[in-house]
Amino acid sequence: MQPINVHDYEVLAQTQLARPIWDYYQGGSEDEISLRTNRTAFAQLRLRPRVLVDVSNSNLKTSVLNTEIDMPILVAPTAAHSMAHSDGECATIRGADAAGSGMIVSNDASFSMEEIARASQGLRWYQLYIHTLNEAQQLIKRAEAAGYQAIVLTVDTPLLSNRERDKRNAMGNFQKKYYPGAFSGNARHTINGSLDNSERAAYAGHTLTWDTIAWMRTHTSLPIILKGILTAEDATLAVQHQVAGIVVSNHGGRQLDGTIAPIEALPEIVAVAAQHCEIYLDGGIRRGTDILKALALGAQAVLIGRPILWGLTVQGSEGVRHILEILQKELQSAMILAGCPSIKQISRSLIQWT
Ligand SMILES: Cc1cc2nc3c(=O)[nH]c(=O)nc-3n(C[C@H](O)[C@H](O)[C@H](O)COP(=O)(O)O)c2cc1C
């Protein structure tokens, strides 16, 4: 089968991945209600297209934090790409570059952030999990030195949620046996070999507070983006802590189950924060029309998680590029059909809630 859309890649990827890996990629937490809601919420939004607009000069270029990109689409941070393809994140970032997009590199990548940086000329942001302040400080320094342009702190993971597919598959044992080191590219390439494993194990995510954002600011001049916000209350606090961006996200339905979908949370967050920082969204985006809906409700760009892993599995960097180009083309066609030649013409009036 020649894949022509994101769903085709999903079908192909499943035939190529061992069951524990497939389940780790696809799965959500507990009853996977958030996972499903992320998709159904998009289907419940209806578009109000305009006609007889000159759409002959169609253009998807935009910028995020003053960096130009060819499409309002970025690669979401997802862990352990060597389980999908032997070149791992180095292939992923090459695909993102080739498409004129950019990548948020996971804290738990299979390759070190320096190796991944060397594979790319384009936009790269570093996604941080804070285990200890000492480790975080070193990772931030390394990210600065390797030319990452922003730090994306994930804030929806004070603990890793209950993932029952992974439990049943004994995913941890499977991964250690067949893909040792898939989650620890950074630890294998520390500056002084100074990441201490017992220290990492003392996972301190549950001690993070808003004070941690102030602490981060004293250790970096890079823009700070918070990933995993779903309420206007927290968006207001984020703005008070002078973040450069917010990713409206429920971690692809992989953390707290039963949350509102990010696309449902977006309007209240845009209402309080859009004047002060950039707002991105992820979760369940599989079509150009999904992206159009997110942009209409005020997102500056969207992040794509699982479909990138499907593309990487099926065809390495070319697959990643193809996934991004499929979504780009679908978005372009949706914009033309809705009467929006360029990104800045996309407005809230395109949306009707049902
Ligand atoms: C296999 C997998 C691993 C992930 N790993 C991370 C991670 O290391 N850090 C992070 O902030 N988010 C992680 N996420 C969440 C994604 O960044 C993103 O929020 C989510 O995948 C978006 O939803 P989508 O997959 O429906 O596009 C992961 C998601 C998946 C599917």
Ligand SMILES: O=C(O)C(=O)c1ccccc1
């Ligand atoms: O799977 C995830 O969603 C995730 O964020 C993660 C990252 C590193 C290790 C384990 C899980």
